[in-house]
Amino acid sequence: MIRIINNCFALCTEHSAYVFRVNETGHPEHLHYGASLGWTADTPDGVIENDCAAMAEKRSFELGNTVVYSPEHKTVMLEDLRLEAASVGKGDLRDPFAVVRYADGSTTSDFVFEKAELLKGAKAPLEGLPSSHAAEGEAEQLLVILKDAASGVALELTYTVYEAFDVICRSSRIVNGSGSDVDVLRLMSAQVDFSEDGFELTSFHGAWTREMEKETVPVKHALVVNSSVCGASSNRSNPFVMLHRPQTCESFGEVWAFNLIYSGNHYESAGVNAYGKTRFLNGINPQGFSFRLAPGEAFQAPEAVMCWSDRGFSGMSQCLHGFVRKHITPDEWQGLSRPVLLNSWEASYFDISESKLLRLARAAQGAGIELFVVDDGWFGRRDDDTSSLGDWFVNKKKFPSGLKAFGEKLKAMGLQFGIWIEPEMISVDSELYRAHPDWSMEIPGRAHSEGRNQRILDMANPAVPEYIGSTLAALLKDTGVNYIKWDMNRVFSDVFSQHLPAERQGETAHRYMLGVYRLFDILTKALPGVLFEGCASGGNRFDLGILCYCPQIWGSDNTDALCRARIQEGYSYGYPLNCVSAHVSSVPNHQTLRETPLATRFNVACFGSFGYELNLADLPQAELAKMKEQVELYKKWRDVLQNGDFYRLECGSTHKWICVSKDKRRAVGMLMRELAEANTQYEDFKAAGLDPDLTYRFYSVAEKQDIRQFGDLVNTVSPVHIKQNSLAHNLIARFVKLDGEAECAELSGSALMGSGIRLLPSYGGTGFNDRTRCFPDFASRLYYIEAI
Ligand code: DGJ
Numbered sequence: 001m002i003r004i005i006n007n008c009f010a011l012c013t014e015h016s017a018y019v020f021r022v023n024e025t026g027h028p029e030h031l032h033y034g035a036s037l038g039w040t041a042d043t044p045d046g047v048i049e050n051d052c053a054a055m056a057e058k059r060s061f062e063l064g065n066t067v068v069y070s071p072e073h074k075t076v077m078l079e080d081l082r083l084e085a086a087s088v089g090k091g092d093l094r095d096p097f098a099v100v101r102y103a104d105g106s107t108t109s110d111f112v113f114e115k116a117e118l119l120k121g122a123k124a125p126l127e128g129l130p131s132s133h134a135a136e137g138e139a140e141q142l143l144v145i146l147k148d149a150a151s152g153v154a155l156e157l158t159y160t161v162y163e164a165f166d167v168i169c170r171s172s173r174i175v176n177g178s179g180s181d182v183d184v185l186r187l188m189s190a191q192v193d194f195s196e197d198g199f200e201l202t203s204f205h206g207a208w209t210r211e212m213e214k215e216t217v218p219v220k221h222a223l224v225v226n227s228s229v230c231g232a233s234s235n236r237s238n239p240f241v242m243l244h245r246p247q248t249c250e251s252f253g254e255v256w257a258f259n260l261i262y263s264g265n266h267y268e269s270a271g272v273n274a275y276g277k278t279r280f281l282n283g284i285n286p287q288g289f290s291f292r293l294a295p296g297e298a299f300q301a302p303e304a305v306m307c308w309s310d311r312g313f314s315g316m317s318q319c320l321h322g323f324v325r326k327h328i329t330p331d332e333w334q335g336l337s338r339p340v341l342l343n344s345w346e347a348s349y350f351d352i353s354e355s356k357l358l359r360l361a362r363a364a365q366g367a368g369i370e371l372f373v374v375d376d377g378w379f380g381r382r383d384d385d386t387s388s389l390g391d392w393f394v395n396k397k398k399f400p401s402g403l404k405a406f407g408e409k410l411k412a413m414g415l416q417f418g419i420w421i422e423p424e425m426i427s428v429d430s431e432l433y434r435a436h437p438d439w440s441m442e443i444p445g446r447a448h449s450e451g452r453n454q455r456i457l458d459m460a461n462p463a464v465p466e467y468i469g470s471t472l473a474a475l476l477k478d479t480g481v482n483y484i485k486w487d488m489n490r491v492f493s494d495v496f497s498q499h500l501p502a503e504r505q506g507e508t509a510h511r512y513m514l515g516v517y518r519l520f521d522i523l524t525k526a527l528p529g530v531l532f533e534g535c536a537s538g539g540n541r542f543d544l545g546i547l548c549y550c551p552q553i554w555g556s557d558n559t560d561a562l563c564r565a566r567i568q569e570g571y572s573y574g575y576p577l578n579c580v581s582a583h584v585s586s587v588p589n590h591q592t593l594r595e596t597p598l599a600t601r602f603n604v605a606c607f608g609s610f611g612y613e614l615n616l617a618d619l620p621q622a623e624l625a626k627m628k629e630q631v632e633l634y635k636k637w638r639d640v641l642q643n644g645d646f647y648r649l650e651c652g653s654t655h656k657w658i659c660v661s662k663d664k665r666r667a668v669g670m671l672m673r674e675l676a677e678a679n680t681q682y683e684d685f686k687a688a689g690l691d692p693d694l695t696y697r698f699y700s701v702a703e704k705q706d707i708r709q710f711g712d713l714v715n716t717v718s719p720v721h722i723k724q725n726s727l728a729h730n731l732i733a734r735f736v737k738l739d740g741e742a743e744c745a746e747l748s749g750s751a752l753m754g755s756g757i758r759l760l761p762s763y764g765g766t767g768f769n770d771r772t773r774c775f776p777d778f779a780s781r782l783y784y785i786e787a788i
Helices: 045-054 312-327 354-366 401-410 431-435 464-481 501-524 561-574 598-605 622-644 704-717 719-724 726-738 749-754
Strands: 002-005 008-012 016-022 028-035 096-102 113-121 140-148 153-162 167-175 182-194 200-205 211-219 224-227 241-244 255-260 267-273 278-286 292-293 298-299 304-309 341-343 373-374 418-420 483-485 531-534 552-554 580-585 611-613 644-648 654-660 666-673 695-701 741-748 780-787
Touching: 002 045, 002 140, 002 749, 008 045, 008 140, 008 153, 016 045, 028 182, 028 304, 045 200, 045 531, 096 167, 113 153, 113 182, 140 622, 140 654, 153 241, 153 741, 167 182, 182 255, 182 304, 200 224, 200 431, 211 561, 241 278, 241 312, 241 611, 255 267, 278 726, 292 501, 298 418, 304 312, 354 373, 354 401, 373 483, 401 464, 401 741, 418 464, 464 501, 464 741, 552 622, 552 741, 561 598, 561 644, 561 654, 580 598, 598 622, 598 780, 611 622, 622 666, 695 749, 741 749
Parallel strands: 341 373, 341 611, 373 418, 418 483, 483 531, 531 552, 552 580, 580 611
Antiparallel strands: 002 008, 008 016, 016 028, 096 182, 113 140, 140 153, 153 167, 167 298, 167 304, 182 278, 182 292, 200 211, 200 241, 224 267, 241 255, 255 304, 267 278, 644 654, 654 666, 666 780, 695 741, 695 780
């Protein structure tokens, strides 16, 4: 609900309220973002106005050593007013929202209220940028226009309220209404000024194969900045952050989450001012950024997503997951099952050929896999990573009868056909580079710093996305692909567009993103029905911008089950897990050399968009048969795992997760313990998201193979215990007779959520009998929960 009452603006979601007013100097003064204030469509105007007056800043004298706004307004000091959009030069000394350099070189702006209107109809897309989408009636929108009177430059603020998800989106736009060129030096997407301090900021950091490590710091006077200058949203610092109270935990406490629908350099800052107020900002990273606007031109900043919850991190994640599924995921993929895939990368890296891949595909088909993905190496003369990016024609040595014929052979086996591309890159050793050296992002006359032996195409040059788009669209349409993995394997260096004049070089990184989004538009429109998966050396560009085109993103090049559990848990704070692709790979793991049980690799991966990435063709039959069982099991529970609601039940050295179907009748839980400890045998599984009034059957299926190994293991290390208790072989026989069913209970949803179920004790060093759970290092279990 949005209410405008004279100078007061109330944006209300189911549980939250966002309120501002236009003050006596015309500045939009932020009043509140947090718990609902109890306002409804029926609340009398006067009540809302009175409440706003009560929340407004009160000053009756000029603060010492500060700047007053004007001689007529000696009690308005912008330095200590909560604002919707701060600029510089009129007394506000904090991190600004917008900075414009005018023709005379000055950078002082004073954006004051001009008008506001409610926007009707379906939500319009942002110019050149991905954004949240809403059909008519699914969201309410408010446009507020501010103007810098001295120059005529306008600042437009747009707010979109997604009531059911407790989400409010903000975006901003600068329109050059002056008679001369101006340079936008900074334009943020959201600003929230809080009246108090004492917050913490949690953000997610990492590197290649170490994505989404959670880090929490106190927010004090020294600015806390989370940002990327990688050219991509980056694995170094994801744009998703949470501001919260120190005591906020998974299930209780206030949290304000922020994200950006943008895939390039971003910036989030939080800091406390001299008077104890906290300011949060997010938007495009101002480092190295400037954008020239001729008279009449406009600059559109990306859309920011804000979510408030007082139900802890879990409550916030639930809101954001729902929002992303409904208003970010492309409409055509909402609620649709994603296919189980086999990717060729870790199976054979660059060493691919039609015959090798068909052998792999036959094994995949035998295991019940649905989609076969040819990763890197199928094009140009690409035998390693030193050449051919940009040469998007098939390598006839590897695929003598061409891609189309290869795809048809897959389809004859009942497999869908997927392919890898890296459309934003160019190899110096490529036909494209030899024809168009000016299309590479590099600085003529300066030695280039290399990364993975490849350079970045200058997407800021509109000819480049058009060329790559039409080439790939023609090729891929003809081959009949069902899935495309869109990779991007470089961090920016030597940022420069040979297409732009000197005074516009500050636009390069942002124009690059506009070019990439244009390319996404071209390809997704040319190839309707094709499932796009984002990737950037794993998770170097995991963000809401990419998710507007790609329903799923490869979360990490790290496929080790233990690392993946942590990485996927990190993503789950801000992103639903069906957006995160996750694969079972071989052991020893290629990134960590760790051996984890096959069951655990499956149990962790099945919580994402699921697939395999290993050489199935040469696996022992028993392992292949096991994988076939996994695929069958996955298909049985796919709808719950892909479209259900995900909850983190416990994070840390033990991971407990649950995914609950929309109708709350079916759920899959997962428990994984990183390292076993002796004599810590008791463990609970406390569910979430179920219907308290339903009765559920809770059961697990212990792996027969695990039990056998368990028996052998205990027999070897501790024969005394075996003799003292029942014999391992009897135990195995019993489990097998029970069809592998290890734990089973019937109980109400309220009991399962309220107190949880006490699991069988895991082996603790002394006892061993038929009531012992085999739980060594990296062990895990899936729990199935079905309403009776
Ligand atoms: C990086 C990706 O993350 C991998 O999965 C794989 O596609 C390689 N690139 C191929 O070069």
